[in-house]
Amino acid sequence: MASIAPGPVLTPRVPIPRNGVDYRGTVVLAPMVRSGELPSRLLALKYGADLVWGPETIDRAIIGTTRRMNPHTHTLEWSRLPTSKLKNPALDPEQRESVLYRIHPELEKGRLIYQMGTASPDLAVQAAKMVAADVAGIDVNSGCPKPFSTAGGMGAALLKTPDLLCDILRRLVEEVGTPYEIGISVKIRILDTPAETEALVRRLVQTGITGLTVHCRTTPMRPRERAIRLQLKMVGDVCRAAGVACVMNGDVTSRAEALQLMREFKVDGAMIATEAEKNPSCFRPDAEGGPHEWRSQWRTVVTEYMRLALQVENRWGNTKYLLGQMIPGREKVYQAMNKSRCYADVVAALELEGVDGMLEHAKSVDQHLGIPQPLESKASKKARIREANKQAGPATEKKEKRKDMGAEQLEAKRVKITEPSVEPAILQQTETAAPAALSV
Numbered sequence: 001m002a003s004i005a006p007g008p009v010l011t012p013r014v015p016i017p018r019n020g021v022d023y024r025g026t027v028v029l030a031p032m033v034r035s036g037e038l039p040s041r042l043l044a045l046k047y048g049a050d051l052v053w054g055p056e057t058i059d060r061a062i063i064g065t066t067r068r069m070n071p072h073t074h075t076l077e078w079s080r081l082p083t084s085k086l087k088n089p090a091l092d093p094e095q096r097e098s099v100l101y102r103i104h105p106e107l108e109k110g111r112l113i114y115q116m117g118t119a120s121p122d123l124a125v126q127a128a129k130m131v132a133a134d135v136a137g138i139d140v141n142s143g144c145p146k147p148f149s150t151a152g153g154m155g156a157a158l159l160k161t162p163d164l165l166c167d168i169l170r171r172l173v174e175e176v177g178t179p180y181e182i183g184i185s186v187k188i189r190i191l192d193t194p195a196e197t198e199a200l201v202r203r204l205v206q207t208g209i210t211g212l213t214v215h216c217r218t219t220p221m222r223p224r225e226r227a228i229r230l231q232l233k234m235v236g237d238v239c240r241a242a243g244v245a246c247v248m249n250g251d252v253t254s255r256a257e258a259l260q261l262m263r264e265f266k267v268d269g270a271m272i273a274t275e276a277e278k279n280p281s282c283f284r285p286d287a288e289g290g291p292h293e294w295r296s297q298w299r300t301v302v303t304e305y306m307r308l309a310l311q312v313e314n315r316w317g318n319t320k321y322l323l324g325q326m327i328p329g330r331e332k333v334y335q336a337m338n339k340s341r342c343y344a345d346v347v348a349a350l351e352l353e354g355v356d357g358m359l360e361h362a363k364s365v366d367q368h369l370g371i372p373q374p375l376e377s378k379a380s381k382k383a384r385i386r387e388a389n390k391q392a393g394p395a396t397e398k399k400e401k402r403k404d405m406g407a408e409q410l411e412a413k414r415v416k417i418t419e420p421s422v423e424p425a426i427l428q429q430t431e432t433a434a435p436a437a438l439s440v
């Protein structure tokens, strides 16, 4: 009797839904509160990022927002009236709305992953449904170590409540991933021992998720500590055996390095955060010249960033913050940039007046955004905020105090933010807010 030759061992694969994306073979932009806003994502895509994660948005923050197309910038926005509506009474009510989340449906089509902070399956599902038709995937943040996140049971706290985390993922798969035909994924950190990480990953890959990102640091590790790659291959193996794509994260600095690490550790993709914040050209393939060298070529990258920030009329405080990340601090222009109060100022500071009518564009964006706002004395600002808080009630009062403190403390200083050291729900309602957790 003829023996039957063993066939090739088939690796299982969780099917990628029709409107979703496969994380395999990708080098992607990490979720970053503040540093992952729209122009930063568009620039990463322009330089070759395969996918981009949006900044973590807390479930409750997006629920109840209004989704609207902005015909002026061709962006899709989820916004609401801030609790304190008096921020800029000179503007008409529509412009006073806070935009919590903004995407470019055409340029980000099929490449944007929405990341949420959540500790509740019900809220997670509700929040995900707000954006599911407009994104290629929904990711759950299970790695943020900051107390504001973990105190609510979100972020890294979910690593300690695997039943809850699995429940959230399963509900998202069933009630959002399946009907909207997009993938659900999770981003975790490694645990103290390989055995603990393995046990967790084994459970997560059974929930129906299509991808898992592993940040190769433990929860207590600081961002400057070297990522630990000892557990990575094991995590990749467990994911592969279950047919789930595994994306590595931690100290990856370029596409070439990412591809080499993916081969070495047999993982499917790689995610870049800090390096992309400073130099989004890190995604550029070697075949196209590779990343621009930061110290000598930052101007090229910053010019591209300015084009995009103006195109989508990015919040001025966010643009200024990102410029502070991308311009080397020793450059003279850094000081001038830091003193700018509007787009026209910064275009002049960067000597970009002659580039493609940028100054004219900047002036019209300034006018549209109502900046610079007239200078206000500290006393009158305090009085205005006190008045606004009185009207909004005690809970808001506390929140507004934090926001205001942040706004005063934070110009576009070079800062190292821990993961994500700014409270997303609050942050996304204000352009310069930086609560106390920010380490300058």
Ligand SMILES: Cc1cc2nc3c(=O)[nH]c(=O)nc-3n(C[C@H](O)[C@H](O)[C@H](O)COP(=O)(O)O)c2cc1C
Binding pocket: 030, 031, 032, 033, 034, 035, 054, 055, 056, 115, 141, 142, 143, 144, 187, 215, 223, 227, 249, 250, 251, 252, 271, 272, 273, 274, 275, 277, 417, 418, 419, 420, 421
């Ligand atoms: C400014 C900043 C904001 C971040 N915000 C988030 C976030 O919203 N969600 C998240 O999962 N991780 C967040 N992180 C963590 C990064 O996604 C990433 O896991 C971490 O920085 C490690 O990658 P790296 O070594 O390439 O920096 C943030 C990191 C930075 C620097």
